[in-house]
Amino acid sequence: MSTIGILGGGQLARMLALAAVPLGARVVALDPSASACAGSVAQVLQADYDDQEALARFAEQIDVATFDFENVPAASAALLAGQRPVFPAPEALATSQDRLSEKSLFTEVGLATPTFATIDSLDALHQALEHTGLPAVLKTRRLGYDGKGQARLHRRADASTAWQALGSGRVPLILEAFVPFQRELSVIAVRGRDGDFRTWPLTRNWHDHGILALSVAPAEVSATLAEQAIGHARAIAERLDYVGVFALELFEHDGRLLGNEMAPRVHNSGHWTIEGAATSQFENHLRAVLGLPLGDTRLVEPCAMLNFIGQMPSRNKALAIPGLHWHDYGKRARPGRKLGHATVRAPDPARLQQRLAQAAQGLDHPAHAILAQSPAG
Numbered sequence: 225m226s227t228i229g230i231l232g233g234g235q236l237a238r239m240l241a242l243a244a245v246p247l248g249a250r251v252v253a254l255d256p257s258a259s260a261c262a263g264s265v266a267q268v269l270q271a272d273y274d275d276q277e278a279l280a281r282f283a284e285q286i287d288v289a290t291f292d293f294e295n296v297p298a299a300s301a302a303l304l305a306g307q308r309p310v311f312p313a314p315e316a317l318a319t320s321q322d323r324l325s326e327k328s329l330f331t332e333v334g335l336a337t338p339t340f341a342t343i344d345s346l347d348a349l350h351q352a353l354e355h356t357g358l359p360a361v362l363k364t365r366r367l368g369y370d371g372k373g374q375a376r377l378h379r380r381a382d383a384s385t386a387w388q389a390l391g392s393g394r395v396p397l398i399l400e401a402f403v404p405f406q407r408e409l410s411v412i413a414v415r416g417r418d419g420d421f422r423t424w425p426l427t428r429n430w431h432d433h434g435i436l437a438l439s440v441a442p443a444e445v446s447a448t449l450a451e452q453a454i455g456h457a458r459a460i461a462e463r464l465d466y467v468g469v470f471a472l473e474l475f476e477h478d479g480r481l482l483g484n485e486m487a488p489r490v491h492n493s494g495h496w497t498i499e500g501a502a503t504s505q506f507e508n509h510l511r512a513v514l515g516l517p518l519g520d521t522r523l524v525e526p527c528a529m530l531n532f533i534g535q536m537p538s539r540n541k542a543l544a545i546p547g548l549h550w551h552d553y554g555k556r557a558r559p560g561r562k563l564g565h566a567t568v569r570a571p572d573p574a575r576l577q578q579r580l581a582q583a584a585q586g587l588d589h590p591a592h593a594i595l596a597q598s599p600a601g
């Protein structure tokens with residue numbers, strides 16, 4: 225039986241572990257937390273990501289290593305790579321850990337990005353605002369997720385507050401023009417060890433306070449835009465010699481695609497593939513890292529995925545909604561924490577809209593307000 229080691233033991237590791245069972249594989253996760261939620265379905269080795277002795281013990285138990293969390297220290301990924309195959313490779317991980325190298329990669333493969341500038345002083349921030357205009361978003365180059373490590377600037381006078389909020393230059397920063405996008409889209413893609421490359425149908429995403437709240441697949445975009453998005457994902461995967469699943473997050477603005485960021489792992493906007501695609505992102509990630517043939521990524525039925533942040537709704541109410549699939553990660557509730565999700569499936573887009581509206585309203589989910597402002601489609 226193959227054993228896959230996962231750095232990180234959160235809900236992504238948990239869903240990977242569940243997908244490993246029918247493949248005849250098992251998962252061991254390494255996580256600093258004593259209550260990592262993968263622990264109820266997989267073995268978890270509790271240790272810090274830079275604990276060298278624990279990493280060596282971890283390596284002995286596994287055949288191949290991967291990640292559910294991209295902010296693992298590069299040195300730990302490299303140490304592991306000295307003992308076991310690691311996918312994606314530490315170099316690919318390093319590129320996506322820094323917003324600057326990520327944007328440089330996008331530019332190299334011909335994917336436009338929001339106007340940006342690196343910032344190392346308050347003066348530089350003032351100057352860069354000339355370049356990006358207002359509004360703008362100041363972000364930490366590293367370790368940002370779910371809207372953390374970001375400050376929006378609406379007026380020039382916001383510069384010093386934003387500068388202080390992000391550590392007054394103690395960590396590298398990047399300033400981006402705020403894009404008044406029409407839609408946020410993501411490509412979930414997978415590349416095998418043999419270079420086989422596949423994508424799932426494009427997903428449309430809505431965020432609430434910087435955290436993904438709702439995804440709908442397939443996104444209703446033109447065939448040309450979808451081809452462009454997939455072409456960019458393929459070029460990135462090939463440039464990085466990438467192995468495994470990744471997500472490419474895009475803004476659609478005035479008919480053009482702009483690259484926001486990539487996540488070198490299975491992604492929240494691909495959770496719908498568990499019930500909505502012939503092969504889920506979790507199964508295909510495992511197939512890729514194990515060197516197995518990739519599975520069919522075809523859509524089974526249109527899907528909407530609702531994230532449960534901070535609190536879970538009533539399971540009884542949710543399960544009464546036709547076509548709804550329930551995922552409770554078994555985590556303790558805390559504001560802003562991803563606790564679970566539901567995927568609503570329907571035979572056609574019109575019925576999906578009905579079921580989604582019913583779920584959003586019945587479960588008192590933020591998607592209700594989001595859809596009132598910007599209907600799916």
Ligand code: AMP
Pocket residue numbers: 338361368369370371372400401402403404405408431434473484485
């Ligand atoms: P990020 O961590 O960069 O993915 O940012 C989280 C969310 O903030 C994105 O999904 C967008 O909704 C929003 N956001 C980030 N950067 C920008 C930008 N340059 N323009 C407009 N919205 C942005």
